Amino acid sequence: MPAIRRLSLLEALPAPLERGLEALCRQLDAFPQVVVAYSGGVDSALVAALAGDRLGERALAVTGVSPALAPHLRREASDQARWLGLRHREVPTAELADPAYTSNPEDRCYACKRELHRLLAPIAAAARGAQVLDGVNRDDLGDHRPGIRAAREFGVRSPLAEAGIDKAGVRQLSRALGLPWWDKPSQPCLASRFPYGEPISATRLARVAAAEDWLRQRGFPELRVRSQGETARIEIPAAGLTAALERLAQGELRPELVGAFRAMGFSAVALDLEGLVSGKLNRALASEPH
Helix, strand or coil: CCCCCCCCCCCCCCHHHHHHHHHHHHHHHCCCCEEEECCCCHHHHHHHHHHHHHHHHHEEEEEEECCCCCHHHHHHHHHHHHHHCCEEEEEECCHHHCHHHHCCCCCHHHHHHHHHHHHHHHHHHHCCCCEEECCCCHHHHHCCCHHHHHHHHCCCECHHHHCCCCHHHHHHHHHHCCCCCCCCCCCCCHHHHCCCCCCCCHHHHHHHHHHHHHHHCCCCCCCEEEEECCEEEEECCHHHHHHHHHHHHHCCHHHHHHHHHHHHCCCEEEECCCCCCCCHHHHHHHCCCC
């Protein structure tokens, strides 16, 4: 196993963020052993990187693998862990066997995280009672995140949120510490591409993954392919919509795109003129009583 990459600040931080980093490091230093729920996203990667830096071999990063994890993100998580010199494991998760997940209710993420932490708990126990950590940041606490409830039920700690660090702070810290993925786009799991109430299956997840990979290979690094019934609705960041319209709707790529998506099993393809909005499908929850 390669040596843990030692981290140091490459640029100055604003005083509040510097205090947040100090609080985060104090938290990590207090744990004899940790297991980090590590997806490879910017948030959990920062927690894992700092845990490895502070605790060395006493830190273990674990990635839950299921059809809802896009294949390229699984590869990136592995590559990042290798770059950092982290101890890293993958564990297969079985949320697709749970109707509370596959029926896609509003709290689907609760069932998903419950399955993940059900698997992480014995791994932590075997590591002499290691503390399980996740990458929840301060901004997440004000969003629709049912998975946080499942994590709390298993005693999981969220050092970023506890240190008052938000998403912008995570990116700024990651850049200052020299993590090359500091500006990596947010990539929620593939299940987030389906409106609540539409069933989720391995086949439908694989279809979305293939569609997004097709577009990514053609120069669209940040996107979502929402699956609404049998229709694929493509979301591209608003800043790139004009160019996307020219390429996808008016250019030579249009018939190739339609043919490829039809071959994947979609009956129709649309481009969302509003652009990419993270969590857009949660809008359906705003008008419903809770």
